[in-house]
Amino acid sequence: MKPAGFEYHDPRTLSEVTALLGRLGEDARVLAGGQSLVPLMNFRLARPAHLVDLNRVAELDFLSVEGGELRIGAMTRQRVLERSEVVVSGWPLLREVTGFIGHVQIRNRGTVGGSLAHAFPSAELPVAMVTLDAAFVLQGEGGERVVAAEDFVLGTMTTVLEPGELLREVRVPAPAAGSGASFREVSRRYGDFALAGVAALVTLDRDGVVTAARLTLTGPAPTRARAAEAAVLGERPSEALFREAARRAVAGIEQDSDMHATAEYRVRACEALARRALADAAERAAASRAVG
Amino acid sequence: MNKRTITLRVNGAEHTGETEPRRLLSDFIRDDLGLTGTHVGCEHGVCGACTVLVNGDPVRSCLMFAVQADGAEIDTVEGLAPDADTLHPLQEKFHERHGLQCGFCTPGILLTARALLRENPDPSDTEIREWLSGNLCRCTGYVNIVTAIREAAKEVSRR
Numbered sequence A: 001m002k003p004a005g006f007e008y009h010d011p012r013t014l015s016e017v018t019a020l021l022g023r024l025g026e027d028a029r030v031l032a033g034g035q036s037l038v039p040l041m042n043f044r045l046a047r048p049a050h051l052v053d054l055n056r057v058a059e060l061d062f063l064s065v066e067g068g069e070l071r072i073g074a075m076t077r078q079r080v081l082e083r084s085e086v087v088v089s090g091w092p093l094l095r096e097v098t099g100f101i102g103h104v105q106i107r108n109r110g111t112v113g114g115s116l117a118h119a120f121p122s123a124e125l126p127v128a129m130v131t132l133d134a135a136f137v138l139q140g141e142g143g144e145r146v147v148a149a150e151d152f153v154l155g156t157m158t159t160v161l162e163p164g165e166l167l168r169e170v171r172v173p174a175p176a177a178g179s180g181a182s183f184r185e186v187s188r189r190y191g192d193f194a195l196a197g198v199a200a201l202v203t204l205d206r207d208g209v210v211t212a213a214r215l216t217l218t219g220p221a222p223t224r225a226r227a228a229e230a231a232v233l234g235e236r237p238s239e240a241l242f243r244e245a246a247r248r249a250v251a252g253i254e255q256d257s258d259m260h261a262t263a264e265y266r267v268r269a270c271e272a273l274a275r276r277a278l279a280d281a282a283e284r285a286a287a288s289r290a291v292g
Numbered sequence B: 001m002n003k004r005t006i007t008l009r010v011n012g013a014e015h016t017g018e019t020e021p022r023r024l025l026s027d028f029i030r031d032d033l034g035l036t037g038t039h040v041g042c043e044h045g046v047c048g049a050c051t052v053l054v055n056g057d058p059v060r061s062c063l064m065f066a067v068q069a070d071g072a073e074i075d076t077v078e079g080l081a082p083d084a085d086t087l088h089p090l091q092e093k094f095h096e097r098h099g100l101q102c103g104f105c106t107p108g109i110l111l112t113a114r115a116l117l118r119e120n121p122d123p124s125d126t127e128i129r130e131w132l133s134g135n136l137c138r139c140t141g142y143v144n145i146v147t148a149i150r151e152a153a154k155e156v157s158r159r
């Protein structure tokens, strides 16, 4: 249970990082919080020849609001996100999902960028980012490109990141006035990976009619439930409405079976969670209208 | 693989050592510094036995490389007691309340609890349990651990 040898690099600036990644190509892995990569290395499931440690790159560790948009540096610790007042008041969904990531010791090291780039099927943050319509800024030696959260994950632990590229920053737009969000998951024990998880964002107008909705399920990749979103648009929240939307959310979706749960179980769990998350989000949206 | 020289403060004392980059912080603490109070259970982040404080925050020492701790302040269980004759209130309460049996999980739990009490001097039982979710104990059933931490919180605030 010891990692194999590797060449260690600890650059201080982003341009040093991209130069290293450009030069080393597929032989290099970046090291963020290490909460997923180091276990893989300890098991020798990962044996990178070069490790480029991002922990001393101060440029990647920031949390700010610009033009109403939340900007999160890739090296922001999950625990910092969870405890940030700006996040709690403006993007409570991020606070809510982060509390589900492992345990306090994991979140003290684990980073926002690491969780998103790792793209583990049952990870919470990727689902929240798709729901909030976040944009990811990817940086390589030649420049940057911006990818929607929804288009970032291709499948189980596979993303659009190219060799030589890193995830630099996440930009999360502020939810519209009258919005409420919710995340629900089923896991074996508190802090375990989700067997199934669902995030919902619902916006209501002054008359209590749904004007926007986003619903995302965990799966091999975060899956937007467009049919369910369409089903609630223009309607008033009700139990029957959300029951029907949840049914549509899981129609035809793909889930994996493993030793923890069968695919059938995950589909059923997603359906129940979708119903609850939508109802919860709508209730919070109504409450925000009542206050605002 | 090139060795690196690192300098870190452990329980207030400065240590300099040479290490291969692949050396885990847990192994550096145990084998290079001889501080075997930090236990190693699973080596993949699940059990919490290896928990130490890095710059005040509880983290898994089996998921960090020692080179990454260059320049850091580390606290291990050996630094918890103020001196050789006095126990930390957490240690006292674990002793009184039977918060341990085999003791394998105890160092990680004590350090996690210490960080909790620094952040929140008066935690509820639910908060204590949330913080303990990352530390597996196969002996006690946790009830006495929670009691010990709750009572230690009172003791720390009183002092």
Ligand SMILES: Cc1cc2nc3c(=O)[nH]c(=O)nc-3n(C[C@H](O)[C@H](O)[C@H](O)COP(=O)(O)OP(=O)(O)OC[C@H]3O[C@@H](n4cnc5c(N)ncnc54)[C@H](O)[C@@H]3O)c2cc1C
Binding pocket: A029, A030, A031, A032, A033, A034, A035, A036, A037, A038, A039, A074, A075, A100, A101, A102, A103, A106, A109, A110, A111, A112, A113, A114, A115, A117, A118, A120, A122, A123, A124, A125, A161, A165, A166, A167, A168, A191, A192, A193, A194, B044, B045, B046
């Ligand atoms: C006991 C335990 C329980 C856990 N429970 C959960 C859980 O419930 N939910 C959950 O979501 N996660 C959980 N995790 C994983 C944890 O959230 C990790 O922090 C996260 O998956 C990876 O983030 P990291 O910063 O640690 O990245 P690392 O482990 O350092 O890296 C992970 C991967 O992403 C790549 N990478 C990292 N940063 C970047 C970047 N900026 N650009 C490009 N590539 C990058 C690395 O090269 C590596 O391949 C758990 C971990 C443990 C040990």
Ligand code: FES
Binding pocket: B039, B040, B041, B042, B043, B044, B045, B046, B047, B048, B049, B050, B051, B060, B061, B062, B063
């Ligand atoms: S030995 Fe580090 S968490 Fe188990």
Ligand code: FES
Binding pocket: B099, B100, B101, B102, B103, B104, B105, B106, B136, B137, B138, B139, B140
């Ligand atoms: S006292 Fe034995 S594992 Fe906790």
